[in-house]
Amino acid sequence: MKVVTGPPREWSLPPRGRAVTVGVFDGLHAGHRAVLGLLARRATELGGLETAVVTFDPHPLAVVAPEHAPLLLTDISHRLELFEEAGLDVAAVVPFGRETRLLTAAAFASVVLAGALRARLVVVGEDFRFGHHRLGNVASLAELGDAHGFAAEILPLVGGQAPISSTRVRAMVAAGEVEAAAAALGRPHEVRGTVVAGDGRGRRLGFPTANLALPPGLAVPADGVYAVWAGLPGAELRPGVANVGTRPTFGGEERNVEVHLLEGSGDLYGVTLRVAFVARLRDERRFDAPGDLAAQIAADAAAARERLQA
DSSP, X not given: OEEEESOGGGOOOOSOOEEEEESOOXXXXXXXXXXXXXXXXXXXXXXXXXXXXXXXXXXXXXXXXXXXXXXXXXXXXXXXXXXXXXXXXXXXXXXXSHHHHTOOHHHXXXXXXXXXXXXXXXXXXXXXXXXXXXXXXXXXXXXXXXXHTOEEEEEOOTTTTSOOOHHHHHHHHHTTOHHHHHHHHTSOEEEEEEXXXXXXXXXXTTOOOEEEEOOTTBOOOOSEXXXXXXXXXXSOOEEEEEEXXXXXXXXXXXXXXXXXXXXXXXXXXXXXXXXXXEEEXXXXXXXXXXXXXXHHHHHHHHHHHHHHHO
């Protein structure tokens, strides 16, 4: 997959027609994947057009209304990995700043879709909005397509009366409903962070943990204990149990994500660890003594292994 970024007029792409879709695609959930599936089918039917996605970084709300900017299910690097796994030919990352914010729907269609990407087809969901103040919609996209030589195909939202959306998935994650989130995403919700030194309490209890320093702005599940798959990017994931919370047994206040790998981990300090949340096992709670906590962690590890094997 070829990735281009920066102002669209500076993208270096071969002069060929493309089937294009547009959106933030945070999480690349089942609704997004339906759009990408239709895009791929139509590209083939139209003689083998390249498939391209236009996405934005940062999230537009982080610029337009920072107080309403959502926690992200996927940062841009993870999103690009998912686009490549989906088989897209081109991913165009538009830096969302003042210039992009002020582009009208007509200018976006002219400069980005027809100009930089040479779109012959644009596939979007029925709730698609674009351009300055989000004034463009599916009707105006079709009109602009007629003017610029591309067709517009609109896909009904996936999920019927309760359509799947990034907003709904974020709410599931925030509530700790990771199995529901996985069903909507088509894969477990995942966070990635650098493994940093902790206070060593897990090791002293007999359950060494990898403590994650997470980038700001990511959606992290509600406090609790989870069965997870974890490992290095690009490597096979291994079974684990994760605690999200403040470690109240030890009077903690700062929220942390720490992972105990069930099959041993070796030295992970300084590496990036992927943690995919499969099932919520229990709430985080305070124990009267470290020994009580150790016994519970052993039970959690057994429960996590059972859930992951299932």
